[in-house]
Amino acid sequence: MVKRKADIGVVGLGVMGWNLILNMTDHGFMVSLYNRTREKVDEFIHGPGKGTTIIAARSIEEMVSCLKRPRKVMLMVRSGKPVDDLIKRLIPLLQRGDLVIDGGNSHFQDTIRRAESLNQRGLLYVGAGISGGEEGARRGPSIMPGGSAGAWPLIREIFQSIAARTADGLPCCEWIGGNGAGHYVKMVHNGIEYAEMQAIGEAYTLLQEGLEFDHERMSRIFERWNRTELKSYLLEITADILQSREDDGTPILENILDVAGQKGTGSWSCMSSLELGVPITAIAEAVYARFLSALKDQRAKGSRVLKGPGGKWVEGRRDMGEIRSSLLANRVICYGQGFALMREAEKAYGWKLDLGRIALVWRKGCIIQCALLDRMKEAFDRAPDLPVLFLDPFFSRMLSMHQASWRRVVCRATESGIPVPALSAGLSIYDGYRHARSPANLIQAQRDYFGAHEYERVDQPRGKFFHTNWKEKRRSHAKAQSSRK
Numbered sequence: 001m002v003k004r005k006a007d008i009g010v011v012g013l014g015v016m017g018w019n020l021i022l023n024m025t026d027h028g029f030m031v032s033l034y035n036r037t038r039e040k041v042d043e044f045i046h047g048p049g050k051g052t053t054i055i056a057a058r059s060i061e062e063m064v065s066c067l068k069r070p071r072k073v074m075l076m077v078r079s080g081k082p083v084d085d086l087i088k089r090l091i092p093l094l095q096r097g098d099l100v101i102d103g104g105n106s107h108f109q110d111t112i113r114r115a116e117s118l119n120q121r122g123l124l125y126v127g128a129g130i131s132g133g134e135e136g137a138r139r140g141p142s143i144m145p146g147g148s149a150g151a152w153p154l155i156r157e158i159f160q161s162i163a164a165r166t167a168d169g170l171p172c173c174e175w176i177g178g179n180g181a182g183h184y185v186k187m188v189h190n191g192i193e194y195a196e197m198q199a200i201g202e203a204y205t206l207l208q209e210g211l212e213f214d215h216e217r218m219s220r221i222f223e224r225w226n227r228t229e230l231k232s233y234l235l236e237i238t239a240d241i242l243q244s245r246e247d248d249g250t251p252i253l254e255n256i257l258d259v260a261g262q263k264g265t266g267s268w269s270c271m272s273s274l275e276l277g278v279p280i281t282a283i284a285e286a287v288y289a290r291f292l293s294a295l296k297d298q299r300a301k302g303s304r305v306l307k308g309p310g311g312k313w314v315e316g317r318r319d320m321g322e323i324r325s326s327l328l329a330n331r332v333i334c335y336g337q338g339f340a341l342m343r344e345a346e347k348a349y350g351w352k353l354d355l356g357r358i359a360l361v362w363r364k365g366c367i368i369q370c371a372l373l374d375r376m377k378e379a380f381d382r383a384p385d386l387p388v389l390f391l392d393p394f395f396s397r398m399l400s401m402h403q404a405s406w407r408r409v410v411c412r413a414t415e416s417g418i419p420v421p422a423l424s425a426g427l428s429i430y431d432g433y434r435h436a437r438s439p440a441n442l443i444q445a446q447r448d449y450f451g452a453h454e455y456e457r458v459d460q461p462r463g464k465f466f467h468t469n470w471k472e473k474r475r476s477h478a479k480a481q482s483s484r485k
Helices: 017-024 038-045 060-065 081-093 108-120 132-137 149-160 179-210 215-225 233-243 263-274 281-294 296-305 318-347 354-363 373-382 394-416 421-434 439-449 470-483
Strands: 008-011 031-034 072-075 097-101 124-131 143-146
Touching: 017 031, 017 132, 017 470, 031 038, 038 060, 038 179, 060 081, 060 132, 060 149, 060 263, 072 149, 081 108, 081 373, 097 108, 097 149, 124 132, 124 149, 124 179, 132 263, 132 354, 143 149, 143 179, 143 215, 143 318, 143 354, 149 394, 179 215, 179 263, 179 281, 179 318, 179 394, 215 318, 215 421, 263 281, 263 318, 281 296, 281 318, 318 354, 318 373, 318 394, 318 421, 373 394, 421 439, 439 470
Parallel strands: 008 031, 008 072, 072 097, 097 124
Antiparallel strands: 124 143
8 A cells, every 4th residue: 555645844833833733633634744843743643633644753854755756845933043954854855846945934035045945956945924923823814925937826726725715715826926035025014014013002001001902902802992993803812801800800011021023024114114215114113113122221220211202191071982083094104104115126136026915915824814804905905006105195185184083193192191103103104105295305405515426407307416515605695695785
């Protein structure tokens, strides 16, 4: 009797690898797994993997030997050196046409480098961004694969089978683009995630510190908001968190240290935006807010020595609705900046990203899933070359409708001394886009004054540059003024 070969090999039994393997098995795929520590494999095979078709290999060599051709090996390990080390071990074991998949949060430039190296050896490579956390990996994540063009037919059935599905039955997994594209889109996804979490955190602070609401009331408010167009996964779990209590009945949230961790993808988004010249200010402020949260001792000292405004936020009848409006408007800005960054990246790296398709992939299974993603897909379907989301008629009307509330919230927070960096950054970029003329003319004049950097003129064609001897111009003007007196 011929022994059946596995459809895919998975290396790594962390939270994501563990649950993805079970998800694949549920959908009828045979998995060969390997993990560096044998104890973890035994725990898995004698636990949730018991009675399944999963093959537990004792070495990478054994795992590869259990795979059908062309072989598909998925790495679910920490980004960086562990990925490179595993690839070095795999190369001698694989043959032309075999495929290596990195399902972790690798930097997209590392993915491009690895793909080019493996492609030269006749091997295929995919960087697959996977969102949804532990529950998503087990029940259906959002998957963003990109890499060698010939790889998609090899993994499409597996990935689309295990991915989350929208209400209309579409899988939240589509081919994103060439080498590095999948991990780049996942990086931007995480940047948006940072901004969304920060904005919700600011709304929580406004409700608690500004309006002095207790956890029970705040939870009901978030639940109510989650039944509107503001609906999102992050809003849903926020309501759950606010309801959760210790055994003695106190809110668990009050016992959590206010220091937010990060794994780097938010910072990577900011660095990419600087390289490409795309303003993602709401995302950047969310990243910096996490840096500030880590300065706990400095903040504790600052709270004792730095003075704030004397007044307090006095509850008004429409405050809750206005905070909701500011969250909704800021969401449009956050996603809009993320999509704008991807738009510029596709030009820089030659990816040909379908932003409407990416919005579809994010509709279910991922951390930033929200009700507005359907509208975002429609916006890019209407105008595939749309430079920034909030110039779309639907979203520009939405921002116009909610801007007054947004402004009042930011103003009252500032007057009350409550920091709202994400909400205020979003409003500033909105106003920046509203102004056809900015103070950059003065900045460019200053640059020309001290550094002869030249400038363009509004009465001349773009691309034609001029320099002024500013001191001489001033002397000439003063002389002319004096002669007229």
